[in-house]
Amino acid sequence: MAYKTVKKEAPGRGEVDILAETYEAGEPIGEEVGRWRHKLQSRDDKLKYLMSGERYWYSDDWFGSEKRKNPA
Amino acid sequence: MPEEKQDKSIDQATQELIEKAEKEGINTAFDRADSLKPCPIGAAGSCCKHCGMGPCRVPLPKGKEETPEEKQKRRGVCGATAETIAARNFIRMVAGGASAHSDHGRGVAELFLAVARGKAPGYEIKDEQKLLQVALDWGIEIGDRSNNEIAVDIGEKALAEFGKQEGELITLRKAPLKRQELWKQQGVAPRGIDREIVEIMHRTHIGVDQDYVNLLKQGVRASIADGWGGSMIATELQDILFGTPAPILGKANLGVLKEKEVNIIIHGHEPLLSEMIVAAASEPEMLELAKSKGAEGINLSGMCCTANEILMRHGVPIAGNFLQQELAIVTGAVDAMVVDVQCIMQSIQTVAECYHTKIITTAAKAKIPGATHIEFDEHDAIKSAREIVKTAIENFPNRKGNILIPSQQCDQIAGFSHETINYLLGGMFRASYRPLNDNIINGRIRGVAGVVGCNNARVKHNEAHITMVKELIKNDVLVITTGCNAIACAEAGLLVPEAAAKYAGAGLAEVCETVGIPPVLHMGSCVDNSRILIAATAMVKDGGLGDDISDLPVAGAAPEWMSEKAISIGQYFVASGVYTVFGVTWPTEGSKEVTEFLFKDMEKLYGGKWDFQPDPVRAAQLMIAHIDSKRKALGIDQARERVLYDMEMRRELEG
Secondary structure, X not given: OOOOEEEEEEOOOEEEEEEOOOOOOOOOOOOOOOOOHHHOOOHHHHHHHXXXXXXXXXXXXXXXXXXXXXXX | OOHHHHOOEOOHHHHHHHHHHHHOOOOOHHHHHHHOOOOHHHHOOOEEOOOOOOOEEOOOOOOOOOOHHHHHHOEOOOOOXXXXXXXXXHHHHHHHHHHHHHHHHHHHHHHHHHHHOOOOOOOOOOOHHHHHHHHHHOOOOOOOOOHXXXXXXXXXXXXXXXXXXXXXXXXXXXXXXXXXXHHHHHOOXXXXXXXXXXXXXXXXXXXXOOOHHHHHHHHHHHHHHHHHHHHHHHHHHHHHHHOOOOOEEEEEOHHHOOOOXXXXXXXXXXXXXXHHHHHHHOOHHHHHHHHHOOOOOEEEEEEHXXXXXXXXXXXXXXXXXXXXHHHHHHOOOOOEEEEOOOOOOOHHHHHHHOOOOEEEEOEOOEOOOOOEEOOOOHHHHHHHHHHHHHHHHHHHHHOOOOOOOOOOOEEEEEOOOHHHHHHHHHOOOOOOOHHHHHHHHOOOOXXXXXXXXXXXXXXXXXXXXXXXXXXXXXXXXXXXXXXXXXXXXXXXXXXXXXXXXXHOOHHHHHHHHHHOOOOEEEXXXXXXXXXXXXXXXXXXXXXXXXXXXXXXXXEEEEOOOOOHHHHHHHHHHHHOOOEEEEOOOOOOXXXXXXXXXXXXXXXXHHOOOEEEOOOHHHHHHHHHHHHHHHHHHXXXXXXXXXXXXXXXXXXXXXX
């Protein structure tokens, strides 16, 4: 991959090349671009994601205000 | 641009169309607000018209302190005090708002059940994961059952929540454990959605509940039945049917209308029919028909909360918010405005009669004299949708030529559901609110504010919304938004990631740049305020910011509120532990005791309280002061130096 660079002033070194943005240019057009839920295909994957991602409600494997490692 | 038009709105497109309306002799809400002054007694909640002996007006004396004798006499014919009257009026507003959101939820539940039973062709379950999530929430067996079998159980259970007579709403289980306990202790956990609303109507009838504290308590209960009940059911089931929103690019403002295409504006609140209109408008036969009438295509856009629903899921552009509905017709380029329920001005029909626009009502419960009625039939929704699109296309040749479409339109990124925020902050492997909480704790983000609500013709269109939001993000407060505030923010260019560098404080801007999000997150329509409740709950559960929503450095606001729905939303924010500031006007000012109870005493009971401040900068400062007080209580008000512990220091610590 060819990285894009931009010139910037560096203290004591004059103008230097530094790495520019690495994201794809352009606008994220279309309904599908931001959709992420299709990454989970099977029902098992979806349930596993709920147990980890939405663990606050669907799993015991987490610590937080309602399940403290060191109870106050 | 004449100065007078600029006084009406901060938005240039709106100003241009107000001027066009004036030139063409069109009467709009802006004119009516000038000529029709609000009744000061009604505005303060001091007028009771609940029986045939009234209306009884019991205003506070002007310009002097009331003597005890005068106060004793300040009663209605039945003897109801100013306190009783103000509290009655206030909770009837809650009942109106809660019933609107909840009836929306009921409609979704009915369609959901029909889809599950295979009786609503054209619809399907689009988000299996959300289906499983709700099944887990509600204790419905998953096993090897089909999605439709699970959905039938969910639909039946959802519908039962509306008419339930005892126990507690099933959806309350999503709330923080401490909050659930508090609602039980205070006796405000709702039994059933309809029951709490009906009980308000009973208690506020002449000669029933005459203790303002007791009346306000029922207002709290009904509002919880809205936010944590009817609204939440609407959001959850809509997500299952139409997909949980994910980030999507869209546009906003009246410039989204296209002169050479058939313009259909979908206005109102429920996405049930609009989803089908989106599908029908893209059918090749419809495009052919449009071309045969001389149009280059079909251009769908949304207005009010229907706009937010179809934007969040399809990227359909937003033409405007509440006060722009008449002005959209004034462009002369709208071939049909399709409406369902809530926030639809009756005057759109009057304005439409001056142009060629067809107003199409679609809900049996919401008709307008003179409008074309094409009823939405859930059992054959695509047929209704095709008929609507066809009616619009056939109206295209009837345009009268006096067209003015303003050029203003802004990019926006919407679709920040709770699930998506959680995913964006942690990815598929460990979705989490941890980065948000960490950045609140380390002070880059000062707190979070939910800024929502309507437009109000009594104040300059969008001004309070935008002034408040800019003040908040400048002070490193992350804003989450819904409804007409979200549309105002989109029109002002605040819903794009670039807005962080331009308007946000250094800390918030740094976080936004890292995650790639705007400083103002669009979470959806007004029923989607339930998403804000879930996001706040996730912040609590993740830890480090207290044990309940009332411990969080958060605040809520509706700077341009006007509808009863806003009062219900504000009340369930307060009942959930959130400090909530409203602008424009305050509906209990006629009773010092009732206002004092809402603004002070409620905090002792629920950890949240109401406030009123019409100046948006001062209101934002009140919210920031509240956020700072919560930060102090949590012990995160001062930046702490981070120390990297080596093994020796750790041993010392353990010893």
